[in-house]
Amino acid sequence: MSWTRLVLANLGRNPLRTVLTAAAVALAVALVSLLLTMPAGLDLILDRFASNTRISVHNKAGVVYPMPYAFTRKVRQVDGVVAAAAFTWFGGAYEEAGRVTFPNFAVEAEHVNAVYPDYAIDPGQMAAFLRYRDGAIVGRGTLKKYGWSLGDRITLKSTVWPVDLDLRIVGEVANDTAPMLWLRYDYLDEALKKQGWTGLGIAGVVWARVSDPKLVNAVMRTVDDLSRNSEAETASETEKSFFGNFFGSLDGLVRIILVITSLVALCIVFIAGNTTSMSVRERAGEIAVLRALGFPRRTIVQALVAEALLVVTGAGILGVLLAVGLTGTLRTVAGWNQTLGPLGNFMVTPGVVVQGLLLSVAMGLTAGIAPALGAVRRPVAEALREVF
Amino acid sequence: MAEPLIVIRRVSRRYQRGADDVHALEDVSLDIDGGRFVALMGPSGSGKSTLLNLLSGIDQPSTGEVVVAGMRLADLDEDALAAWRARHVGLIFQFFNLMPVLSARDNVALPLLLTHLDRSERTRRAETALRVVGLSHRLDHFPRTLSGGEQQRVAIARAIVTDPDLIVADEPTGDLDARNAEEVLALLRQLTDQFGKTIVMVTHDPRALRFVDAAYHLDKGILLEGEAAHRADEAIRRAAGQPERRP
Numbered sequence: 001m002s003w004t005r006l007v008l009a010n011l012g013r014n015p016l017r018t019v020l021t022a023a024a025v026a027l028a029v030a031l032v033s034l035l036l037t038m039p040a041g042l043d044l045i046l047d048r049f050a051s052n053t054r055i056s057v058h059n060k061a062g063v064v065y066p067m068p069y070a071f072t073r074k075v076r077q078v079d080g081v082v083a084a085a086a087f088t089w090f091g092g093a094y095e096e097a098g099r100v101t102f103p104n105f106a107v108e109a110e111h112v113n114a115v116y117p118d119y120a121i122d123p124g125q126m127a128a129f130l131r132y133r134d135g136a137i138v139g140r141g142t143l144k145k146y147g148w149s150l151g152d153r154i155t156l157k158s159t160v161w162p163v164d165l166d167l168r169i170v171g172e173v174a175n176d177t178a179p180m181l182w183l184r185y186d187y188l189d190e191a192l193k194k195q196g197w198t199g200l201g202i203a204g205v206v207w208a209r210v211s212d213p214k215l216v217n218a219v220m221r222t223v224d225d226l227s228r229n230s231e232a233e234t235a236s237e238t239e240k241s242f243f244g245n246f247f248g249s250l251d252g253l254v255r256i257i258l259v260i261t262s263l264v265a266l267c268i269v270f271i272a273g274n275t276t277s278m279s280v281r282e283r284a285g286e287i288a289v290l291r292a293l294g295f296p297r298r299t300i301v302q303a304l305v306a307e308a309l310l311v312v313t314g315a316g317i318l319g320v321l322l323a324v325g326l327t328g329t330l331r332t333v334a335g336w337n338q339t340l341g342p343l344g345n346f347m348v349t350p351g352v353v354v355q356g357l358l359l360s361v362a363m364g365l366t367a368g369i370a371p372a373l374g375a376v377r378r379p380v381a382e383a384l385r386e387v388f
Numbered sequence: 389m390a391e392p393l394i395v396i397r398r399v400s401r402r403y404q405r406g407a408d409d410v411h412a413l414e415d416v417s418l419d420i421d422g423g424r425f426v427a428l429m430g431p432s433g434s435g436k437s438t439l440l441n442l443l444s445g446i447d448q449p450s451t452g453e454v455v456v457a458g459m460r461l462a463d464l465d466e467d468a469l470a471a472w473r474a475r476h477v478g479l480i481f482q483f484f485n486l487m488p489v490l491s492a493r494d495n496v497a498l499p500l501l502l503t504h505l506d507r508s509e510r511t512r513r514a515e516t517a518l519r520v521v522g523l524s525h526r527l528d529h530f531p532r533t534l535s536g537g538e539q540q541r542v543a544i545a546r547a548i549v550t551d552p553d554l555i556v557a558d559e560p561t562g563d564l565d566a567r568n569a570e571e572v573l574a575l576l577r578q579l580t581d582q583f584g585k586t587i588v589m590v591t592h593d594p595r596a597l598r599f600v601d602a603a604y605h606l607d608k609g610i611l612l613e614g615e616a617a618h619r620a621d622e623a624i625r626r627a628a629g630q631p632e633r634r635p
Contacts, residue, residue: 001490001497001514002507009489289485292446293499293546294474296467379466381447 007306013279021275022315025363028268029319030326032261033348033356037327038254041346048345049177050240051118052213057084057206057223060235066202067232072108075206078222080215083114086185086203092156092165094146100159102142102179106188106200109135115209118175125150125171133187136167139176143169156183163191207239265359272367276308280371287375288383297376304375308368309361316360323356324348391458393422393553393586394443399452401438401609412438413449414609422457422553425580425587427596429624430606436590437558439606443588444477444556445469457553474502478547482559484539486531486546492518493527496545503550517545521575537568544575548585555579557589561596573599594624 011018057075059065066088075084085108092104113119113126121129121137129135138148148154150169157164167183189200210219220236227234237245280287290300327348334344348356378386401413413435420426420443428436441447442454445461448469454461457476464472473479486495497514505513518524521541531539540560547555557576561569577599579585589596597603605612605620612620 001494001501001510003501005494006490006498006501009487009494013489285485286487289479289481290498291470292444292473292479294470294472294477294502296470296502298467299502379447380470381441384441384446 003303003306007303007310010279010283010303010307011311017275017279018311021272022311022318024268024271025312025315025360026319026322028261028265029316029356029360029363030322031319032258032265032359033320033323033352034326034346035254035257035261036352036355037323037346037348038257040349040352042254044345044347046240046243050238050243051209052238052240053082053210053216054115054239055208055210055216055220055223055236056239056242057208057234057236058204060224060227060233063205065232066204067206067227067234069201069203071227071232071234072203072206074226075208075223076111078208078219078226080210080212080219082209082211083111084206084208085111085115086206088185088188088200088202088204089160090156090158090165090183090188091160092158092181092183094154094156098157098159102139102145102181104156104181104183105204106185107182109184109186112182115207117209119173120175121171121173128170129182129184132168132170133184133190134166134168135170135184137171137173137182138169139173139178139180141176142179142181143172145179156181161188161192162195163188165191265363269363269366272308272312272363273370276304276367277371277374279307280304280375284375284383284386288380288386291376291380292384300376301369301372304372305365305368308372309364312364312367313357313360316357316363319360320348320353320356323352392419393457394418394420394588395453395455396439396443397453397455399439399442399449399454401435401442401447402450411609413442413606415452416606416609416611417452418604418611420586420588422586423580423584424601425577425585425599426589427600427603428588428590428606429592429596429603429620430612433608434606435609436606438609440556440558440588440590444479444554445473471502474499475550476553478550478552478555480540480543480547480555480557480560482562484531484536484543484563486539486542488531491528491530492523492534492542492545495531495542496549499546499550513549514545517549518542520548520579521545535568536564537571540564540568540572541575544572544579548579548583553586555585555587557587557591559590559592561591561593566595569593569595594627597621597625 059067069086072084072086075081087105087107090104090106091100093100109129113121129137143149148169150172152169153166154169155164155166165183165187173180185200193199210216216238223236224234287300291297327346330346331344396416396418399413399416402409402411416439428439430436438447442449443456448462459472461469487498490498493511493514496517497510500510500513515524515527518527521544523538523541523545526534526538534542561572564572573596576587576589580587603621605617
């Protein structure tokens with residue numbers, strides 16, 4: 001006979017209840033652990049996909065406010081800038097009326113390749129993009145999604161500009177990380193002029209590549225100084241920061257999910273506490289007898305809390321392992337399936353493991369202490385009188 | 389002359405039950421010598437279980453004092469009393485109150501968890517206690533696989549495993565058939581005769597009078613003395629078909 005055997009024997013009284021409680025706790029801890037991987041995972045995605053030499057220059061008021069197209073030339077002239085290209089949102093919808101299903105921009109064909117050398121666009125395809133005014137470069141994922149091939153012709157109806165453009169797919173970005181399509185800036189400019197407009201004349205964002213990561217901050221300062229006191233003051237930021245702002249809204253979502261998950265974890269604490277409470281209530285007679293035999297209140301509380309801790313912490317460990325297994329599986333599957341690519345960045349780090357385990361211990365203590373203290377609250381004679 | 393093992397002096401116990409003020413014991417005084425097997429008898433609600441709780445340190449008197457083996461129990465707080473009970477008192481209940489999830493051996497070894505004995509010594513002592521009560525062939529049996537008489541004998545083994553000064557038994561034959569009740573009473577008698585144990589037993593069972601050294605009678609919280617006690621004793625003996633004792 002040992003304390004361990006006593007605790008384990010008590011856990012085995014109602015195996016189904018123990019297993020169901022453990023399963024609920026394990027799932028809650030797995031869920032929390034998975035969510036805890038999100039901030040680091042998003043950061044990793046940004047680190048992986050954002051260049052450390054590329055910067056975006058956009059209107060200080062926000063990316064939806066344009067800048068004069070001519071400002072692109074000024075950016076190109078800044079020391080340290082290797083290349084810069086204006087990007088203007090075309091907002092083209094393909095087939096599905098009025099809905100944009102992938103980002104598409106009008107870009108400066110002669111400069112864009114130098115800004116995105118990491119896209120490794122085939123030189124022949126790039127040459128075709130320069131040759132054909134109606135040419136388009138499309139991400140491989142987008143090509144696959146719509147069943148397009150090089151040489152196909154498609155029509156995009158702009159939701160921003162009063163034009164529909166017929167495009168010829170001349171190239172692809174094989175290592176794309178998100179849906180994308182580039183069309184030529186001058187093609188849109190010409191189409192607008194045909195509609196009686198004076199031309200495009202604006203840029204939504206100017207993307208620039210800097211020669212050295214160490215120069216990035218200085219270049220951004222210089223660029224923003226160039227536009228100071230103009231009608232369109234600019235705000236430059238790194239590519240990571242630019243996309244981080246988009247993910248920033250996801251951060252809020254993650255926070256909301258974490259709050260909800262914490263509430264779920266709290267519910268699980270209540271469920272586990274209720275289970276412990278039921279178990280203690282069912283054993284009120286035995287606990288009274290133990291106390292009559294001379295077991296101190298402290299010892300009984302410790303044994304009851306140990307039961308709750310063992311179930312909840314054990315389940316917590318399972319939950320963390322489940323999260324590790326799930327993220328590992330996602331990483332493996334993402335290796336096979338490009339469309340799942342970003343999901344492979346969510347990893348259960350040692351920090352998340354520790355947080356998951358601490359959560360389990362906290363849940364076990366919370367679920368165990370209150371019922372255990374309740375079990376020894378009354379004088380032993382009164383407890384014996386009540387149960388016998 | 390040696391001091392009695394149990395000294396109860398002018399003890400009263402009152403408690404609240406709902407709106408009622410219950411006078412469970414009134415001004416009870418009693419001495420019990422060591423190495424004796426005594427019975428506390430009386431009708432339901434007479435205060436015999438309350439008296440048993442007081443002399444085993446499970447409860448404290450409202451007034452008066454209880455001294456057991458030289459220890460004045462009123463001087464101990466609840467945790468100290470628990471430690472004292474673990475060392476000096478063995479308890480036997482009417483409904484055996486064994487842990488259903490533990491084997492006979494583990495049930496008996498349970499009180500030894502509070503000692504500094506190592507695991508093998510705890511096991512050895514539990515097996516010895518079970519041998520004393522005649523259950524060495526049931527070591528690994530769980531309570532649900534034992535008869536009522538066997539379960540009570542496991543409970544008796546649990547009560548003696550710590551070698552206490554005092555064994556208290558609350559209606560130990562109350563849930564047993566006649567044959568098992570006789571066996572349990574004989575076993576308790578044997579514990580006094582062979583091991584010198586002091587046993588105080590609350591019982592309604594008139595058969596108990598054949599086994600005990602003395603019987604004390606309570607009625608409405610008062611310990612009967614003199615002629616009243618004799619009359620109660622004789623009434624029980626008559627009910628049990630036993631010969632009357634000479635005063």
